Amino acid sequence: SEAKGILDREGPEALARWVMEQKPLLVTDTTFRDAHQSLLATRVRTQDLLRVAEATAKGLPQLFSWEMWGGATFDVAMRFLKECPWERLARMREAAPNVLFQMLFRGANAVGYTNYPDNVITAFVREAARSGIDVFRIFDSLNWLPGMELAIDAVRREGKVAEAALCYTGDILDPKRDKYTLKYYVNLAKNLERAGANILGIKDMAGLLKPYAAEVLIRALKEEIGIPIHLHTHDTSGNGVAMLLKAAEAGVDIVDTAINSVSGLTSQPSMGAVVAALRFQERDTGIDLGAVDRLSHYWEVVRCYYEPFESGLRAPSTDVYYHEMPGGQFTNLRQQAEAVGLGTRWDEVVRAYRAVNDMFGDIVKVTPSSKVVGDLALFMVQNGWSPEDVITRGETVDFPQSVVEFFRGYIGQPPGGFPPELQKVVLKGKEPITCRPGELLEPFDFAAARRHLEEKFGRAFSDRDLLSYALYPQVFEEFVRHREEFGDVSVLDTPTFFYGLRLGEEITVDIEPGKTLMVQLTSVGELRPDGTRVVYFELNGTPREVTVRDESAQVLVQERRKANPAVPGEIGAT
Numbered sequence: 001s002e003a004k005g006i007l008d009r010e011g012p013e014a015l016a017r018w019v020m021e022q023k024p025l026l027v028t029d030t031t032f033r034d035a036h037q038s039l040l041a042t043r044v045r046t047q048d049l050l051r052v053a054e055a056t057a058k059g060l061p062q063l064f065s066w067e068m069w070g071g072a073t074f075d076v077a078m079r080f081l082k083e084c085p086w087e088r089l090a091r092m093r094e095a096a097p098n099v100l101f102q103m104l105f106r107g108a109n110a111v112g113y114t115n116y117p118d119n120v121i122t123a124f125v126r127e128a129a130r131s132g133i134d135v136f137r138i139f140d141s142l143n144w145l146p147g148m149e150l151a152i153d154a155v156r157r158e159g160k161v162a163e164a165a166l167c168y169t170g171d172i173l174d175p176k177r178d179k180y181t182l183k184y185y186v187n188l189a190k191n192l193e194r195a196g197a198n199i200l201g202i203k204d205m206a207g208l209l210k211p212y213a214a215e216v217l218i219r220a221l222k223e224e225i226g227i228p229i230h231l232h233t234h235d236t237s238g239n240g241v242a243m244l245l246k247a248a249e250a251g252v253d254i255v256d257t258a259i260n261s262v263s264g265l266t267s268q269p270s271m272g273a274v275v276a277a278l279r280f281q282e283r284d285t286g287i288d289l290g291a292v293d294r295l296s297h298y299w300e301v302v303r304c305y306y307e308p309f310e311s312g313l314r315a316p317s318t319d320v321y322y323h324e325m326p327g328g329q330f331t332n333l334r335q336q337a338e339a340v341g342l343g344t345r346w347d348e349v350v351r352a353y354r355a356v357n358d359m360f361g362d363i364v365k366v367t368p369s370s371k372v373v374g375d376l377a378l379f380m381v382q383n384g385w386s387p388e389d390v391i392t393r394g395e396t397v398d399f400p401q402s403v404v405e406f407f408r409g410y411i412g413q414p415p416g417g418f419p420p421e422l423q424k425v426v427l428k429g430k431e432p433i434t435c436r437p438g439e440l441l442e443p444f445d446f447a448a449a450r451r452h453l454e455e456k457f458g459r460a461f462s463d464r465d466l467l468s469y470a471l472y473p474q475v476f477e478e479f480v481r482h483r484e485e486f487g488d489v490s491v492l493d494t495p496t497f498f499y500g501l502r503l504g505e506e507i508t509v510d511i512e513p514g515k516t517l518m519v520q521l522t523s524v525g526e527l528r529p530d531g532t533r534v535v536y537f538e539l540n541g542t543p544r545e546v547t548v549r550d551e552s553a554q555v556l557v558q559e560r561r562k563a564n565p566a567v568p569g570e571i572g573a574t
């Protein structure tokens with residue numbers, strides 16, 4: 001894209017100037033990150049992203065950027081997909097060298113759920129920048145500036161784009177809500193600009209920004225700040241496209257959308273809808289609607305592979321204005337609720353979520369503060385507790401760890417401070433902090449981590465591995481163990497990875513360039529008393545057998561899972 005060329009040749013300030021000179025509405029595609037984080041519990045595998053990367057780059061050269069890394073993808077790649085997130089980034093970079101790559105960075109929480117030592121934040125930013133990230137959208141889950149400054153500085157030092165984001169919550173048009181007002185946001189935006197932001201992000205993570213409020217907000221910000229504005233929203237209520245159009249009229253520079261078939265609801269608004277709506281208008285995006293539709297057909301099929309991870313939300317829900325749950329949390333919290341046996345009591349979880357926000361004094365809810373609210377909501381429903389119970393009976397229980405950390409000030413300070421009574425009940429005598437948590441944390445000892453891993457696994461580890469370990473020690477070690485036992489499972493096709501092979505089914509697996517295996521499942525032996533079975537298969541035509549533990553209690557989505565998506569531009573390839 002043109003934007004990538006300008007950044008690489010002239011740097012972030014020049015890119016910001018270029019953005020502000022553009023008449024067309026600039027568009028970011030979130031399909032590779034937030035769309036599936038918000039619709040499919042972040043489960044989309046590298047293979048399915050890679051297959052369509054080149055076609056996306058060729059078909060949609062006008063895009064400003066792809067949001068394709070960060071947020072929950074880092075954790076989920078290792079934890080559930082058994083993939084290395086750094087390998088994903090490297091391979092995407094290879095597949096789309098001329099596209100501006102954007103990641104979501106949670107300030108002092110990096111791509112995790114807790115504050116990390118300063119040296120982890122700076123090392124992570126450096127490695128991500130060197131691995132191909134161009135634009136870092138940095139936010140703090142409580143809109144607390146000290147939680148973002150270190151990351152902003154680190155990004156600037158790497159010569160990349162610091163897109164510092166304010167998180168939008170509440171409703172600036174509601175006269176009864178006086179915490180998150182227009183003045184509050186304008187003030188925050190000015191502070192972010194002063195802190196060194198190249199672009200101002202508006203992170204409307206729950207989709208609470210309504211069309212007429214967007215008009216007011218964007219107009220005011222365009223008057224008050226001198227950097228481009230990049231607007232991110234979620235379409236949970238169904239108001240997303242209307243909101244983006246109002247924002248476009250008010251002069252927003254860049255907006256986030258997703259390819260149609262993975263857009264809408266808890267995801268971003270539909271790219272095709274925005275492109276079509278602005279056609280022949282002043283802010284015509286110049287994006288080829290036909291190309292959007294062709295890419296949409298690809299994602300329509302791929303989405304079926306991930307059916308068990310769908311949220312179940314079938315239609316827009318204005319409930320979001322009540323619970324204010326971020327799109328990226330919605331599907332994940334539902335999965336969490338299922339996991340602890342509250343699947344059928346989702347309604348209660350939602351009400352508790354709202355109640356917790358009120359108890360907390362109305363906070364910004366986005367990772368990780370949203371997780372704190374979600375964890376306490378689940379805790380209350382599990383125990384049958386009302387908000388009063390939390391205060392009156394809270395002394396006798398241990399609250400979820402995330403709740404304790406929040407009230408200790410370990411994820412930052414909320415505007416207006418903590419509610420004192422609840423803080424006392426949760427902390428049980430522990431002292432809260434009011435400084436930046438990073439000031440108290442010992443620097444992470446990378447050398448010791450390397451020694452530990454090398455001793456434990458008897459092999460060398462890269463700097464990237466060490467960062468994965470610094471953020472998620474247990475998840476990373478489990479991922480390494482899994483790779484030792486099963487090899488690199490990212491080479492398997494997605495239906496096989498999630499659902500296994502059916503009897504007689506044959507698949508080809510590209511294990512490395514130029515090396516392909518053909519695997520056919522021939523038969524499966526009886527379940528033996530020790531819980532194992534012998535599995536008979538053919539490997540490149542040669543009969544083989546292997547003894548496996550039976551873990552067959554898997555969700556099967558048989559009918560549609562084998563449909564073959566056409567990749568635009570390479571129709572017929574599989």
Ligand code: PYR
Pocket residue numbers: 034037070071072104106205326328366367
């Ligand atoms: C994330 O932090 O992952 C969000 O999408 C907010």
